[in-house]
Amino acid sequence: MILEISNLKKTYGSRTVVNINELQINEGETIGLVGNNGAGKTTLFRMLLDLIRPDEGQIISKGENVAASDQWKNYTASYLDEGFLIDYLTSEEYFFFIGSLHNLSEAHVLDYLKSYEEFFNGEILGKGKYIRDFSKGNQNKIGIAAALMQNPELLVLDEPFANLDPTTQIRLKSLIKLLKTGDKMTTLISSHDLNHVTDVCDRIILLEKGLIIKDFQTNENTLKELEAYFSV
Numbered sequence: 001m002i003l004e005i006s007n008l009k010k011t012y013g014s015r016t017v018v019n020i021n022e023l024q025i026n027e028g029e030t031i032g033l034v035g036n037n038g039a040g041k042t043t044l045f046r047m048l049l050d051l052i053r054p055d056e057g058q059i060i061s062k063g064e065n066v067a068a069s070d071q072w073k074n075y076t077a078s079y080l081d082e083g084f085l086i087d088y089l090t091s092e093e094y095f096f097f098i099g100s101l102h103n104l105s106e107a108h109v110l111d112y113l114k115s116y117e118e119f120f121n122g123e124i125l126g127k128g129k130y131i132r133d134f135s136k137g138n139q140n141k142i143g144i145a146a147a148l149m150q151n152p153e154l155l156v157l158d159e160p161f162a163n164l165d166p167t168t169q170i171r172l173k174s175l176i177k178l179l180k181t182g183d184k185m186t187t188l189i190s191s192h193d194l195n196h197v198t199d200v201c202d203r204i205i206l207l208e209k210g211l212i213i214k215d216f217q218t219n220e221n222t223l224k225e226l227e228a229y230f231s232v
């Protein structure tokens, strides 16, 4: 088991926005986190990455509490939003910086980026452009590619399909499926796109007002069930 969440609570004012009694995630699972605006998806991810602290309970990653140990940082990569980027760097400078944190040489990083040529669609590299000047979708691509460069065991992506053009959405799905079979990566993806999330994930967790309402393995009926749930 890679993640064990117990009695996790986060409250803002009088509102409990995450309230998870128990949740366990196994190695190699691809989990889709769905739920309407404000359900608590991003708050859960932020606690998972120790960007904010829970009021109660804990998140244990490979046996260590993420709020008490840095061990999880060695095998976890994430992209939640453009706050993860450094907007005064060019895309290459950013990739080199992230690479250097993981002891990857610039040559290694450039080599890695070659495999992203299709994903980048000629818009990311060699432009001499600062990250702040890229479109939101292209910023997403930079963040996702930088997260994957770390070859993580655990990948956390917040709404990765948002702002991506349809071609890149499909390419991202293929990429996630490939990494799942090849490297047995565990992936947590939040998404409002029920189609994509059921296509790429083998388990869906449905959050509503911070509570887990459903937690089930994906099968051929999942998309219909989710659409029925959200169409009320």
Ligand SMILES: Nc1ncnc2c1ncn2[C@@H]1O[C@H](COP(=O)(O)OP(=O)(O)OP(=O)(O)O)[C@@H](O)[C@H]1O
Residues within 6 Å of the ligand: 012, 017, 035, 036, 037, 038, 039, 040, 041, 042, 043, 044
């Ligand atoms: N720093 C904060 N202060 C006060 N309330 C907050 C704070 N951060 C989040 N919230 C509230 O917590 C609730 C959950 O927000 P969260 O961003 O986790 O939802 P979400 O499921 O990711 O939503 P979306 O689909 O819109 O991204 C919302 O009601 C939000 O307003």
